[in-house]
Amino acid sequence: MEIDLSESFKAYDVRGIVGASITAEAVEAIGAAFVDVLGLSGQDVLVGGDMRPSSPEFAAAFARGAAYRGANPKMLGLISTDELYFAAGSLDCAGVVFTASHNPAAYNGIKMAKAGAVPVSSDTGLFDIRDLAQTYLDEGLPVSTEAPEGTVSEVDVLADYADYLRSLVDLSGIRPLKVVVDAGNGMGGLTTPAVLGDAILPGLPLEIIDLYFELDGTFPNHPANPLEPENLRDLQAAVVKHGADIGLAFDGDADRCFVIDEKGDPVSPSAITALVAVREIARAKAAGEETPVIIHNLITSRAVPEAVTAAGGRPVVTRVGHSFIKAVMAEEGAAFGGEHSAHYYFRDFYNADTGMLAAMHVLAALGQQDTPLSDFAAEYEPYVSSGEINSEVEDKAGAVARVLEEFANGHDLNPDHSGVVCPPCHPALENCETVVSTMDGTTVTATDGSFWFNLRPSNTEPFLRFNGEAVDRKTMELVRDGVLDIVRNNA
Structure with a gap:
């Protein structure tokens, strides 16, 4: 079977239909090209995957290709995308996670990061990896002359990831909150108990009501795409039924988080961006920063730059897309960035996006006062x-x-x-x-x-x-x- 990698390599990641545009053989070639293009022979390379049925096979194939070219794959097992970013930042290693995010079950793909969680996009080597992988796929992998074949080992980062997020937002002193979380059978079913529950760390004043926490990449209940309103209906109904204070919905790889108020109504990602921005500005100012920078894309509400300016920060607008946001975050030394698509970026999280940390900020803001979320969020949604x-x-x-x-x-x-x-x-x-x-x-x-x-x-x-x-x-x-x-x- 001939595979044309241009069908699955997009501007920011790799994404295709399993068995058609992305196969284990192609992934092995991609693993080898990843090492060669980024010069990783002799270095550790992080490899993880989400709950999709093909992810374990693809992770193993990538590791084979990477090890053949002299890298030492560190297998992370089941991870969310923001766990990869945490690992790439904290361990200072390049790595990949196999995921197709919110796409249907037939899809899988790869999100890549350089050491320090620096993104790999079409502007920073992704298409070079594609072209070299295509050569390896068509002609076979060459024998490495720079280093012996690497060794494969395993490492678990979930506990360190949870502990690090807890260190950034203290939820221990908030008022008790009832929280419904819809993981959509995605990786939020693993990360939520670790960060917000008591699976690893001491419990918080949060009563978690879980929806679809079973990891199942066939998505038997609804697609793990909270951007589509119909996929929020179960969460909205559960929030009202249980009299919850807030609802949280994660996408398949749990790097995005959507918020539902106590009435069952969605809170716009722009309002969440403004709310978190105000908190991060206050935090940066307390640390001595005079005018913290906040990034937002041009699709977010005008309320975002207005809230940033009112809080004493400096708003900077950028194009849509995580590679643009992350690049400007680094250039500006920005404290925080947000997009209309519910991607939230934090300087303290290696300029990478994490829906879980954004959710923690919302829980902290809500739990530190008595106003219901619908009233509280309305302050950030004037348009x-x-x-x-x-x-x-x-x-x-x-x-x-x-x-x-x-x-x-x-x-x-x-x-x-x-x-x-x-x-x-x-x-x-x-x-x-x-x-x-x-x-x-x-x-x-x-x-x-x-x-x-x-x-x-x-x-x-x-x-x-x-x-x-x-x-x-x-x-x-x-x-x-x-x-x-x-x-x-x-x-």
Whole structure:
């Protein structure tokens, strides 16, 4: 069977269908290329995997390839993605975790990190690994002349990971909280008892009600993708049924965390970003930092930079994507970073993303006061968001051009309401003007702050992604519906 690795190597990781675009033979070649491209012969290389049925086989195949080229694989066993980042940072070793994150059971993939948890992306060697692995796959692995074949050993990092996270956020003194956690049969079923429960460390004032903690990569209950609203329904119902204070949902590899309030309503990742940012600013200031930097991508709510500025920090906007966020985190020495997709990055976690640490910050903030989460989180959600909406469009550039042309011509976004055009989109915004940014896709912002929206093309699918926000629901809906009508006209 011929494998074309360009089908599974994406901009930030490797992801494909097991037995079709990713096989054990291909993974062995990738392991060898990983060692050669990153110059790891004679060094330790960390190898772990999630609960997917193919992960153990793939981890073993990667280790064979890495050892053949002279590296010493350290097998981590079952791990979450943020456990890999912890291990790569604390042990100062390069490593990989086999996971396809929130993708369906038929998929698996690889997330890679250099020593210190520095990401490996298309800009930092991922495609070089792909090309060399393709050569090895097609022509066979060469004999290593630089070092003898490496040795394979095992190491367990779960206890150290849990202990380290506990050292960053002290939950021991908070008021008792009832917490429902939906692990979606993913790795949160392993990490939650270790960090928030008493499986390894002393118990906390948390009553954990578990949903789907059994590790099962076939996902028998629902897909481990909390970004899709239907996958939160069981958690929402359980929070209300048990009278819980909060609900937490992790994705398959447990590097993202979504939050549900006591009413069963989702708390937006932007609100969580703002909440955690304020806490991290206070923490950095207490340590003597004058103006801590907080990173956020351009899709997060305008409430994020406003909260950061009000707390005495400096907000820095970046493109969407973990490699961009991590790079800017390192360049700016930022204390924290957040994305609309519920990825949260911490300087104290090697600039890497961890949903568990973000969840701990939310629990600490909630448990240190008596206000219910719905009221507490509302302080960080003053605007109305559309959420991300995909439109299947072949000519994405043409669709964006039509939107910009219509805006320039005063397009009527609400034909049934005489005189409502965009700009201004709303009768109260008669003199509305907009500015356009092309940092990541195309962002149109009303200069009076009444709304903004972004159109960003997918790199891998025929989708144009819309995200928007406005000062009230009526304005948001007018902008959303009007722009989508333009985008999908002649799509």
